[in-house]
Amino acid sequence: MTIYSGSKQETCMTDKTADEIRREFIEFFESKGHTYAPSSPVVPVDDPTLMFANAGMNQFKDVFLGTGSRPYTRAANTQKCIRVSGKHNDLEEVGRDTYHHTFFEMLGNWSFGDYFKREAIGWAWELLTGVWGLPKDRLYATVFGGDASEGLEPDEEAARLWTEVTDINPTHVSRFGKKDNFWEMGATGPCGPCSEIHVDLTPDGSGSKLVNKDDARVIEIWNLVFMQYNRDESGRLSPLPARHVDTGLGFERLVRVLQGVSSNYDSDVFAPILARIAELTGKRYTAKVGHDAHIDNAFRVIADHVRMLTFAIADGAKPSNEGRGYVLRRVLRRAARFGRQQFDQREPFIYKIVPTIAEHMGHFFPEIREQADKIMTLIREEEESFGRTLDRGIALFEQAARSGKCIAAVDAFKLYDTYGFPLDLTVQMAAERGMAVDETGFEKLMAEAKELARASAKQHKAVAIEGELPRTDDALKYQGRSATAKILGWIENNAYIGKGDLNIGDEEVLLILDRTCFYAEQGGQVGDTGTIKTSLGTFAVHTTQKLGDAILHIGKVAAGTICAGQSAELTVDAGRELTRKNHTATHLCHWALRKVCDESVKQHGSVVDPDRLRFDFDHNAPLTDEQIAEVERLVNEKVYADLELTTRELPIEEAKKLPNVRAFFGEKYGDRVRVVKIGDGFSTEFCGGTHLDRTGQIGLFKIVGEEAVAKGIRRVTAVTGPKAIEAVQQIERSARQAAALLQTNPDQLADRIAGLQEEIKKLRRQLARGAAADIKSIRQKLLEEAEKVAGSAIIVGELPEAPVAQVREAADWLRSQAGSAAVCLATVSDGKPLLIAAMTGDLIAKGLKAGDLVKEVVGAIEGRGGGKPDLAQAGGQNPAGIPKALAAAAAWIKQKLG
Numbered sequence: 001m002t003i004y005s006g007s008k009q010e011t012c013m014t015d016k017t018a019d020e021i022r023r024e025f026i027e028f029f030e031s032k033g034h035t036y037a038p039s040s041p042v043v044p045v046d047d048p049t050l051m052f053a054n055a056g057m058n059q060f061k062d063v064f065l066g067t068g069s070r071p072y073t074r075a076a077n078t079q080k081c082i083r084v085s086g087k088h089n090d091l092e093e094v095g096r097d098t099y100h101h102t103f104f105e106m107l108g109n110w111s112f113g114d115y116f117k118r119e120a121i122g123w124a125w126e127l128l129t130g131v132w133g134l135p136k137d138r139l140y141a142t143v144f145g146g147d148a149s150e151g152l153e154p155d156e157e158a159a160r161l162w163t164e165v166t167d168i169n170p171t172h173v174s175r176f177g178k179k180d181n182f183w184e185m186g187a188t189g190p191c192g193p194c195s196e197i198h199v200d201l202t203p204d205g206s207g208s209k210l211v212n213k214d215d216a217r218v219i220e221i222w223n224l225v226f227m228q229y230n231r232d233e234s235g236r237l238s239p240l241p242a243r244h245v246d247t248g249l250g251f252e253r254l255v256r257v258l259q260g261v262s263s264n265y266d267s268d269v270f271a272p273i274l275a276r277i278a279e280l281t282g283k284r285y286t287a288k289v290g291h292d293a294h295i296d297n298a299f300r301v302i303a304d305h306v307r308m309l310t311f312a313i314a315d316g317a318k319p320s321n322e323g324r325g326y327v328l329r330r331v332l333r334r335a336a337r338f339g340r341q342q343f344d345q346r347e348p349f350i351y352k353i354v355p356t357i358a359e360h361m362g363h364f365f366p367e368i369r370e371q372a373d374k375i376m377t378l379i380r381e382e383e384e385s386f387g388r389t390l391d392r393g394i395a396l397f398e399q400a401a402r403s404g405k406c407i408a409a410v411d412a413f414k415l416y417d418t419y420g421f422p423l424d425l426t427v428q429m430a431a432e433r434g435m436a437v438d439e440t441g442f443e444k445l446m447a448e449a450k451e452l453a454r455a456s457a458k459q460h461k462a463v464a465i466e467g468e469l470p471r472t473d474d475a476l477k478y479q480g481r482s483a484t485a486k487i488l489g490w491i492e493n494n495a496y497i498g499k500g501d502l503n504i505g506d507e508e509v510l511l512i513l514d515r516t517c518f519y520a521e522q523g524g525q526v527g528d529t530g531t532i533k534t535s536l537g538t539f540a541v542h543t544t545q546k547l548g549d550a551i552l553h554i555g556k557v558a559a560g561t562i563c564a565g566q567s568a569e570l571t572v573d574a575g576r577e578l579t580r581k582n583h584t585a586t587h588l589c590h591w592a593l594r595k596v597c598d599e600s601v602k603q604h605g606s607v608v609d610p611d612r613l614r615f616d617f618d619h620n621a622p623l624t625d626e627q628i629a630e631v632e633r634l635v636n637e638k639v640y641a642d643l644e645l646t647t648r649e650l651p652i653e654e655a656k657k658l659p660n661v662r663a664f665f666g667e668k669y670g671d672r673v674r675v676v677k678i679g680d681g682f683s684t685e686f687c688g689g690t691h692l693d694r695t696g697q698i699g700l701f702k703i704v705g706e707e708a709v710a711k712g713i714r715r716v717t718a719v720t721g722p723k724a725i726e727a728v729q730q731i732e733r734s735a736r737q738a739a740a741l742l743q744t745n746p747d748q749l750a751d752r753i754a755g756l757q758e759e760i761k762k763l764r765r766q767l768a769r770g771a772a773a774d775i776k777s778i779r780q781k782l783l784e785e786a787e788k789v790a791g792s793a794i795i796v797g798e799l800p801e802a803p804v805a806q807v808r809e810a811a812d813w814l815r816s817q818a819g820s821a822a823v824c825l826a827t828v829s830d831g832k833p834l835l836i837a838a839m840t841g842d843l844i845a846k847g848l849k850a851g852d853l854v855k856e857v858v859g860a861i862e863g864r865g866g867g868k869p870d871l872a873q874a875g876g877q878n879p880a881g882i883p884k885a886l887a888a889a890a891a892w893i894k895q896k897l898g
């Protein structure tokens with residue numbers, strides 16, 4: 001990428017500060033009847049589909065989807081955005097270029113079913129070139145050029161409007177395809193063509209060929225989206241009844257262009273932060289860009305990242321090990337690594353930049369000033385904890401990088417696991433040397449580690465036992481759930497105790513017997529629970545594990561005393577019977593998956609307990625509904641066939657030669673292995689688990705879940721026996737309840753719902769038409785009954801609940817019909833009162849301004865608002881105040897006219 005970095009450019013326009021520019025944007029749109037709607041938090045509070053706010057429209061999503069409304073139809077603001085996850089991720093660009101940030105402000109203006117392309121284009125042009133004086137020959141506009149595959153026409157309307165309502169050089173309007181100029185909120189929902197404004201920053205104005213080329217010399221600053229279609233589930237586009245405008249103007253880019261500096265970082269948005277970094281590190285920022293500009297790159301990355309962290313923490317996010325918190329951690333660690341390698345910072349220092357940001361931006365975003373202390377503490381703690389392993393991690397990386405072209409998966413994993421290096425940090429460090437990282441291998445190791453962690457989370461801490469442990473004979477586990485045995489001793493505080501007695505206590509104890517029928521966790525099957533009773537006391541077993549040759553019964557004394565040397569009655573809980581069903585079903589499921597998906601399906605891990613079975617396997621695509629049904633059918637077929645299970649122990653070499661044999665993932669086998677065979681041996685696995693005698697005992701097998709656990713690894717969850725019956729009944733119950741509510745049969749549910757959806761659509765359309773008809777008759781009446789003073793009509797009245805656009809239209813219509821008129825209409829929209837005033841030109845000349853009228857009476861509905869002399873609107877909180885507001889409006893008009 002070529003990056004232009006010169007000194008002040010020709011486009012230098014203004015001495016205005018960033019703060020002034022932000023304010024002017026908002027004021028400009030307020031003067032065009034927009035309501036200022038403050039930024040929503042950058043950590044979304046009510047949208048689980050979004051990790052961070054990433055565009056100004058996020059908080060208005062419900063309006064575009066038609067599920068919510070606002071008491072205004074025009075809005076403007078600056079939105080705090082973070083783009084480090086999901087569909088928008090600009091992390092890799094940060095620092096390398098000078099105009100993508102992790103955190104940035106997006107200025108925006110919106111129309112909700114109000115104005116459309118003409119105003120949006122006209123105002124954007126007026127603001128950029130008129131108010132801010134950007135040279136017109138430096139601006140380029142793009143419009144949507146159509147898409148044949150979607151049957152979408154080019155946006156001729158926008159193309160025409162650019163030349164009609166602005167004086168842009170017509171050769172500066174160009175067309176681009178769907179990728180650049182068609183905007184969609186998601187897979188379904190409102191969407192439409194967009195029109196972008198790009199700025200030519202080349203020294204000589206020769207950038208016409210660089211529009212949309214990801215070139216730093218010509219950058220996009222403003223995107224105007226025209227929402228006019230709705231995409232339904234089937235992917236079809238239909239026109240939206242209400243058309244909307246959604247625009248996004250990058251604030252940092254705008255400021256940099258207006259201030260005429262050569263990068264976002266040279267504007268006053270970043271200057272104080274860079275100065276603070278220089279002060280803390282003793283280095284100098286020289287604004288160089290490119291592969292070898294290590295120091296300047298570090299300056300930019302740290303300046304960017306600390307803003308992201310500050311704003312994210314202020315809105316409630318916290319560095320942690322997963323999800324959103326891990327995004328913060330990754331961003332901080334990237335910054336900290338630069339601090340160590342480029343600035344030789346050995347102590348936490350990033351947190352010391354926070355007060356500069358708070359001071360610099362806190363007057364507009366008070367949340368960062370109010371929470372500066374908390375933000376500093378959290379960042380400092382993160383820096384401290386990463387600082388402890390950073391040097392050793394860098395050393396390991398250096399060593400791994402020396403070995404060849406690609407950083408091996410084991411090294412990347414060790415960096416992650418032991419030294420806390422997020423994968424993207426290792427990738428970045430590798431890229432700095434022109435190297436790659438084995439990311440697929442890394443993902444595999446991650447998945448394995450997760451499985452192990454899950455298993456060992458349950459592992460009891462009996463790590464270093466002093467002294468020899470006795471051996472337990474556990475052959476009885478295959479024979480039943482009860483046995484008689486002798487208590488040998490227990491482990492307490494990591495030491496084996498073979499005499500004395502054990503009383504009721506808080507700590508878990510690890511009891512060891514000479515023999516046992518309890519199954520110790522292994523091969524995915526959970527450890528048994530149950531009770532061990534002696535003549536003097538009862539021991540409750542919470543789980544069972546194996547350590548060397550000893551079986552550990554982990555639990556607590558529940559009653560009386562347990563003495564070493566005594567004889568005991570062992571009883572494993574009945575849940576074991578369910579576990580057996582699930583374990584045998586797991587083998588059948590494994591077999592069926594290989595048949596349905598591919599012979600290459602490889603087991604990756606499994607969990608078998610009384611409640612369910614879970615089977616992870618290597619496979620690249622989700623299972624289809626048909627595949628799932630087929631697996632269920634195949635397994636159940638083997639269940640009805642009621643096949644016998646046989647197990648035997650064999651020398652491993654011999655066992656490996658058995659036809660169809662499957663060995664378990666990750667299992668270490670001894671010299672002899674146990675082989676579990678079903679029926680004629682179509683399923684033959686090495687397995688130490690407790691199985692059924694016959695497959696018929698499974699009863700029923702039902703898959704209840706299918707999901708991805710990591711790249712290339714799928715997980716099937718299934719239930720058997722009574723749990724399977726429960727699952728089926730539950731599904732049936734839900735279907736019946738839904739069917740009863742819809743007065744139909746379960747098998748006709750889908751048709752019925754589709755029919756209802758259709759009906760709702762129709763009713764909605766009728767309702768909208770009805771409201772429009774109502775309004776038409778009322779406005780006619782208002783016109784006829786209007787009082788006249790000095791030849792001008794005074795039209796004041798309330799309309800039934802209706803979309804704001806219709807009320808505006810009514811006001812407009814009344815004004816035009818009456819000739820000379822002062823209009824003030826009120827309505828309730830979504831429970832909130834709304835006032836709209838309109839004036840004819842002659843009355844404006846007499847000093848009656850719609851904006852003044854609204855301001856005068858809006859107090860009665862406890863609201864705020866205003867607007868232009870000819871048209872103004874205001875929303876409020878108290879619908880009961882409408883009559884008072886209207887009476888006040890009539891009085892005001894009369895007084896002014898009289």
Ligand code: ATP
Pocket residue numbers: 083090099100101102103104106220221222223248249250251252253
């Ligand atoms: P680009 O192609 O430059 O990444 P975009 O197409 O992703 O931009 P939009 O999603 O249309 O941008 O966002 C609207 C505006 O927000 C852009 O015109 C730009 O000015 C600004 N913007 C987008 N991403 C960033 C970012 N990472 N940092 C700073 N400003 C941004």
Ligand code: MG
Pocket residue numbers: 088090
């Ligand atoms: Mg982008």
